[in-house]
Amino acid sequence: GESVGLHLPTLSVQEGDNSIINCAYSNSASDYFIWYKQESGKGPQFIIDIRSNMDKRQGQRVTVLLNKTVKHLSLQIAATQPGDSAVYFCAEISSGNTGKLIFGQGTTLQVKP
Amino acid sequence: AAGVIQSPRHLIKEKRETATLKCYPIPRHDTVYWYQQGPGQDPQFLISFYEKMQSDKGSIPDRFSAQQFSDYHSELNMSSLELGDSALYFCASSLVGGRTPPIYEQYFGPGTRLTVT
Numbered sequence: 587g588e589s590v591g592l593h594l595p596t597l598s599v600q601e602g603d604n605s606i607i608n609c610a611y612s613n614s615a616s617d618y619f620i621w622y623k624q625e626s627g628k629g630p631q632f633i634i635d636i637r638s639n640m641d642k643r644q645g646q647r648v649t650v651l652l653n654k655t656v657k658h659l660s661l662q663i664a665a666t667q668p669g670d671s672a673v674y675f676c677a678e679i680s681s682g683n684t685g686k687l688i689f690g691q692g693t694t695l696q697v698k699p
Numbered sequence: 700a701a702g703v704i705q706s707p708r709h710l711i712k713e714k715r716e717t718a719t720l721k722c723y724p725i726p727r728h729d730t731v732y733w734y735q736q737g738p739g740q741d742p743q744f745l746i747s748f749y750e751k752m753q754s755d756k757g758s759i760p761d762r763f764s765a766q767q768f769s770d771y772h773s774e775l776n777m778s779s780l781e782l783g784d785s786a787l788y789f790c791a792s793s794l795v796g797g798r799t800p801p802i803y804e805q806y807f808g809p810g811t812r813l814t815v816t
């Protein structure tokens with residue numbers, strides 16, 4: 587069935603480096619994508635979103651890139667900090683959907699001091 | 700700013716018992732979503748309500764039911780609990796209605812950790 591998944595389960599980076607977390611999706615009808623950050627014992631926290639009519643969107647220290655040709659989504663975190671350590675999920679919403687999120691497998695980001 | 704409130708935060712039940720989880724959405728939000736997250740897994744959509752009507756249904760067992768009340772809070776009722784129901788249960792809310800295109804930015808509560816023994 588349709589799914590959203592992540593390439594790597596764990597990403598370890600040095601503090602100050604840039605991080606790139608990838609996500610592949612299979613539903614070509616998806617028109618809205620969101621990245622969430624989940625810290626241990628907490629609910630997912632909205633980071634940034636992007637609609638399918640965009641290729642790139644920037645936030646504070648984060649950038650999301652969408653490549654519809656290969657159905658690929660990425661989250662770039664600039665100058666990664668220890669506070670960025672968490673599990674990151676991509677999620678998608680399909681056109682005409684009620685808004686339910688279909689999450690992909692999370693990637694654990696570990697930031698080394 | 701007000702966030703999504705869930706209660707209780709922790710719940711321990713025995714097999715075959717019942718449990719009720721409560722969710723209080725952000726004020727003026729019209730949509731509530733319930734998700735289940737097993738250990739080390741991604742959240743799975745269970746059910747959602749828009750303006751107190753069920754709007755979508757996911758992989759929710761028949762043993763579970765939910766509703767949204769006139770004050771927009773929602774309750775997830777779980778009966779005949781099984782060991783496999785042990786998980787984190789998240790509620791999320793959003794303000795969807797009246798916007799074109801709809802805004803689906805969902806804000807999650809802290810979750811209820813249910814342990815079935």
